[in-house]
Amino acid sequence: DIVMTQTPDSLAVSLGDRATINCKSSQSVFYSSTNKNYLGWYQQKPGQPPKLLIYLASTRESGVPDRFSGSGSGTDFTLTINNLQAEDVAVYYCHQYFNTPDSFGQGTKLEIK
């Protein structure tokens, strides 16, 4: 099974600054025959279900602000939030869907400094 590890567990960033969250998989989630990384990012606010932000490591879901971006390949991935807004306070999860069982990172709690 693929283990997903996020760093840091929590971070505090000032409004308008950049937040960076990292996700590492225990094995590659890159599928060479499709040239795609099967990695997604979700945002979860209290009392709400997760919301998809990024899929295929770097494709932004429709309606997601362009201050959210994803990067990386293979086993190392990053979610970057530029120009942090108050409404970005949430827990963020990475998710590998390269193979079954699917697995999630433990989550990164983002707060305002």
Next chain:
Amino acid sequence: QVHLVQSGGGVVQPGGSLRLSCAVSGFTFNNYAMHWVRQPPGKGLDWVAMISYDGSNKYYAQSVKGRFAISRDNSKDTLHLQMDSLRAEDTAVYYCARVHGSGSYHFDSWGQGTLVTVSS
């Protein structure tokens, strides 16, 4: 508009059973694989089970294998999770989620979640 509306949560004693449902609308249900994901109170997301678009393939987390059963009724646009022999550690908010398909298998829509509490 895609909607996933869950029902069936509640409080159950250890060893008991519960059936969760996820009624969908706004898309052709029998074209999509579906998953269940759970979240223990104050903790992260934990994958539970998956069913293919036609119900022919089912996969389970090791922690629930043999106790939980995922199923779907494509005539009623509804996904189910039958949970038997429940344990305290099964206490969580349970979410149904739709697989995007079309070359990427991320979860693009989620139900609102339903709380299952296993306690005596």
